[in-house]
Amino acid sequence: MAILRNAQRIMKFVTNGPSFDSVMTKVEVVAASHGKCRCEVTLDESHLNRGGSLHGGFTATLVDSVSTVAVMCADKPPGVSVDMNITYLSPAKEGDIIEIDAECLKVGKTLAFATVDIRNKSNGDRLVAQGRHTKHIAQQS
Amino acid sequence: MAILRNAQRIMKFVTNGPSFDSVMTKVEVVAASHGKCRCEVTLDESHLNRGGSLHGGFTATLVDSVSTVAVMCADKPPGVSVDMNITYLSPAKEGDIIEIDAECLKVGKTLAFATVDIRNKSNGDRLVAQGRHTKHIAQQS
Amino acid sequence: MAILRNAQRIMKFVTNGPSFDSVMTKVEVVAASHGKCRCEVTLDESHLNRGGSLHGGFTATLVDSVSTVAVMCADKPPGVSVDMNITYLSPAKEGDIIEIDAECLKVGKTLAFATVDIRNKSNGDRLVAQGRHTKHIAQQS
Amino acid sequence: MAILRNAQRIMKFVTNGPSFDSVMTKVEVVAASHGKCRCEVTLDESHLNRGGSLHGGFTATLVDSVSTVAVMCADKPPGVSVDMNITYLSPAKEGDIIEIDAECLKVGKTLAFATVDIRNKSNGDRLVAQGRHTKHIAQQS
Numbered sequence: 001m002a003i004l005r006n007a008q009r010i011m012k013f014v015t016n017g018p019s020f021d022s023v024m025t026k027v028e029v030v031a032a033s034h035g036k037c038r039c040e041v042t043l044d045e046s047h048l049n050r051g052g053s054l055h056g057g058f059t060a061t062l063v064d065s066v067s068t069v070a071v072m073c074a075d076k077p078p079g080v081s082v083d084m085n086i087t088y089l090s091p092a093k094e095g096d097i098i099e100i101d102a103e104c105l106k107v108g109k110t111l112a113f114a115t116v117d118i119r120n121k122s123n124g125d126r127l128v129a130q131g132r133h134t135k136h137i138a139q140q141s
Numbered sequence: 142m143a144i145l146r147n148a149q150r151i152m153k154f155v156t157n158g159p160s161f162d163s164v165m166t167k168v169e170v171v172a173a174s175h176g177k178c179r180c181e182v183t184l185d186e187s188h189l190n191r192g193g194s195l196h197g198g199f200t201a202t203l204v205d206s207v208s209t210v211a212v213m214c215a216d217k218p219p220g221v222s223v224d225m226n227i228t229y230l231s232p233a234k235e236g237d238i239i240e241i242d243a244e245c246l247k248v249g250k251t252l253a254f255a256t257v258d259i260r261n262k263s264n265g266d267r268l269v270a271q272g273r274h275t276k277h278i279a280q281q282s
Numbered sequence: 283m284a285i286l287r288n289a290q291r292i293m294k295f296v297t298n299g300p301s302f303d304s305v306m307t308k309v310e311v312v313a314a315s316h317g318k319c320r321c322e323v324t325l326d327e328s329h330l331n332r333g334g335s336l337h338g339g340f341t342a343t344l345v346d347s348v349s350t351v352a353v354m355c356a357d358k359p360p361g362v363s364v365d366m367n368i369t370y371l372s373p374a375k376e377g378d379i380i381e382i383d384a385e386c387l388k389v390g391k392t393l394a395f396a397t398v399d400i401r402n403k404s405n406g407d408r409l410v411a412q413g414r415h416t417k418h419i420a421q422q423s
Numbered sequence: 424m425a426i427l428r429n430a431q432r433i434m435k436f437v438t439n440g441p442s443f444d445s446v447m448t449k450v451e452v453v454a455a456s457h458g459k460c461r462c463e464v465t466l467d468e469s470h471l472n473r474g475g476s477l478h479g480g481f482t483a484t485l486v487d488s489v490s491t492v493a494v495m496c497a498d499k500p501p502g503v504s505v506d507m508n509i510t511y512l513s514p515a516k517e518g519d520i521i522e523i524d525a526e527c528l529k530v531g532k533t534l535a536f537a538t539v540d541i542r543n544k545s546n547g548d549r550l551v552a553q554g555r556h557t558k559h560i561a562q563q564s
Contacts (some may be wrong), residue, residue, distance in 0.1 A: 224364070
């Protein structure tokens, strides 16, 4: 519970302001444990492309941000991105409830690695995207 | 010149509205030719993370969006993302002028492939990130 | 059982000959079901780099080949690679028993997507690498 | 010239033995400079899949190995792979002469980053594949 409350506090702090993180304002942390973070968001127009589907850039931002919170849930600093990849598997649309599940695969001294599954709760938990994120978490590169 | 004007029109249409693409409002198309698109943006707070650096999610959105315009500059529909990857090489900060250079590596019947270099014009054209984007451009997946 | 026997037959056919697949000769299919394939290999010198660790190129070949068998276990042709990525998490050495677990995330008409976990059974099932593979499986690209 | 001779010596040392690197035996270093390495190979049966095309696992091995030599051409140790990705663009077949061009994008204290283009000299320098490779080159991970 302490980890969940902490993750929620981080998400609120990060998204509450004029930075790019404000695109995550409606994303809610629903579960968190050591090295893991699960979020949910109900898609509205601000998350979509002009074609009315979940925007690939927002999907990438979800992979980036939720995995970063997962790293912080392993008592590490947010660090700096090294490599990120996303495979896009199915679309999602306005009103769909999306679940973002990030899990650290390894947290080392210098690098942390996380995998992220994005599922559509409004469509049988269908996989929307899967990503992986490598972060440099040591004090200095 | 017709391709450049067309690319500028696409970017204006896409970013002008309540969709996620509005995060790209300040990104300007400065050059375009068949299968290529170059943009520029001066970084302000809305592009940064809470640490004051270019946000990894915005970087990914640049890779996604500018490569999509490059595909459209090859007379193709915007299509749907299949795979995207980004390698983050150096930070950028408020006030820096960032150049995003997207080039199609191949435009087939079903798939289009583009590579994207993001450079910091305020820091000796230092490479900020490099990405690759595969899109499904056929009518039906 | 029919799927397992079929996967074993595919692996034997593919590796038995002068092609590059012969590097997989010692890799054994131990389980298979619709869209899934699990293999094992005991590492010897032929799988290592000059430093005595599992070679990154062989790791990539495992991701490629075992995910391809998983696609064939979903009654699809082997298809053609589109995108592949590998994150390397921990080393493995001579004598270690390595498990390669490939699972299709989605099998569409044109594209198939698989994720692959490589674990070290001689080291507490530690994750050695994780990869993802997108294949074009339609008759013509 | 000293860098080229050194790169050739490294490639010979690495491929001459019973390790997995022996799959690279016929790959020749044709040019090298600080942080760059270019190789060539004429494809024979040992580089192909059962369908008679360049094997995706061998392609990945080329990305891995030639970029590692490029890192060593920047006076760094070979290091350990962190992330690698490959986009497959066009096939190549027996007898084709393939050029592998690796270039370091950045060589830091802890991490080195390289991009690799693989082109088919027998087919108008058509791009066969493009990859990126992130290596951990510090003494300790």
